[in-house]
Amino acid sequence: MTYILGIESSCDDTSAAVLADTTMLSNVTASQEVHRKYGGVVPELASRAHQQNIVPVIHEALQVAGIPKEELHAVAFTRGPGLLGSLLVGTSFAKAFALGLDLPLIEADHMKAHILAHFIQLPAENKKVPQFPFLCLTVSGGHTQIVLVRDYFEMEIVGQTIDDAAGETFDKAAKIMSLPYPGGPVIDKLAAAGDPDRFPFPHPQAKGFDYSFSGLKTSFLYFLRDSLKNNPHFIDENKEDLSASLQKTIISILMHKLTLAAEHYGINQIAVAGGVSANTGLRRAMQQAQADKGWETFIPPFSFTTDNAAMIAVSGYFKYLQKDFTTHSAAPYTRGGIG
Numbered sequence: 001m002t003y004i005l006g007i008e009s010s011c012d013d014t015s016a017a018v019l020a021d022t023t024m025l026s027n028v029t030a031s032q033e034v035h036r037k038y039g040g041v042v043p044e045l046a047s048r049a050h051q052q053n054i055v056p057v058i059h060e061a062l063q064v065a066g067i068p069k070e071e072l073h074a075v076a077f078t079r080g081p082g083l084l085g086s087l088l089v090g091t092s093f094a095k096a097f098a099l100g101l102d103l104p105l106i107e108a109d110h111m112k113a114h115i116l117a118h119f120i121q122l123p124a125e126n127k128k129v130p131q132f133p134f135l136c137l138t139v140s141g142g143h144t145q146i147v148l149v150r151d152y153f154e155m156e157i158v159g160q161t162i163d164d165a166a167g168e169t170f171d172k173a174a175k176i177m178s179l180p181y182p183g184g185p186v187i188d189k190l191a192a193a194g195d196p197d198r199f200p201f202p203h204p205q206a207k208g209f210d211y212s213f214s215g216l217k218t219s220f221l222y223f224l225r226d227s228l229k230n231n232p233h234f235i236d237e238n239k240e241d242l243s244a245s246l247q248k249t250i251i252s253i254l255m256h257k258l259t260l261a262a263e264h265y266g267i268n269q270i271a272v273a274g275g276v277s278a279n280t281g282l283r284r285a286m287q288q289a290q291a292d293k294g295w296e297t298f299i300p301p302f303s304f305t306t307d308n309a310a311m312i313a314v315s316g317y318f319k320y321l322q323k324d325f326t327t328h329s330a331a332p333y334t335r336g337g338i339g
């Protein structure tokens, strides 16, 4: 049995997890409430909160797992992409921890890790995992990608957003409606009580398997501005229908390109990952596609949709098997990642 400690600190969640091979023994996350009142993540505050959270989070992860730190085989950490100040906290801690215990250090790519979260097993679980090659729609606050996954580490982005990410579109639309941050879960909840066909919004075009969302955001903004001229209470009176219509449009844009990619590559193993994969409508659309298109779909449990360290630890496990270790000079990277 190989015990890996995973550390994730790329954005605003401080997380630590312990895995025994691919089985999750613990996954502890401290979320940062401090950003809520600013309507978005404030990098400097995130970095400071990580510094406060990291020791107790790691302590708890080891305690819940029941694994003394001396029994660990390696430490895996998120090297990037993410916010520099946030990444520095996890990276520095991982290095110091590994040095102190004479453990190998393993770097993980945050976006690849979101995909590899599909390989995490819960204790006493024998969940079916995607077969290679598979396609993964990776949708978060900062990314929207269709990734061709050939192997645990051989991944190719075959389509991606040329402007805003899907999560960012949810968040910006919520901000326009004066809803709290992060807007994705709020819109999801409101959409459940709304009519998705009430307001038709455009599907911005992008070539190949790429996405574009900025035109949708702009037309949503202009539509609300015009409607508010006639009725100052328009948003309040229609927020459920607005949310449902916007959500339906985003999902339809996501699923359209994913379907084209699946047909092009002749792949029927289709996964979804990242924060937006928590969206009820997107999860339903994936299940529907399984029935309609003959796909075998993989939808992560809610706890693995948003940022977590279990996905970093499982990435670390696969690298550990290959003895793919990192030197202590590895500096965080803020952009890029897969490919």
Ligand code: KG4
Pocket: 011, 139, 140, 141, 142, 143, 166, 167, 168, 170, 171, 182, 183, 184, 185, 188, 274, 275, 276, 277, 278, 279, 280, 305, 306, 307
């Ligand atoms: O992967 P993630 O936790 O962090 C990043 O790496 O970006 O994704 C966060 C994004 C936010 O934009 C948030 O609004 C969105 O995921 N999100 C959702 C839902 N839950 C989180 N979007 C739509 N519906 C949801 N239920």
Ligand code: ZN
Pocket: 110, 114, 140, 274, 275, 306, 307
């Ligand atoms: Zn993420």
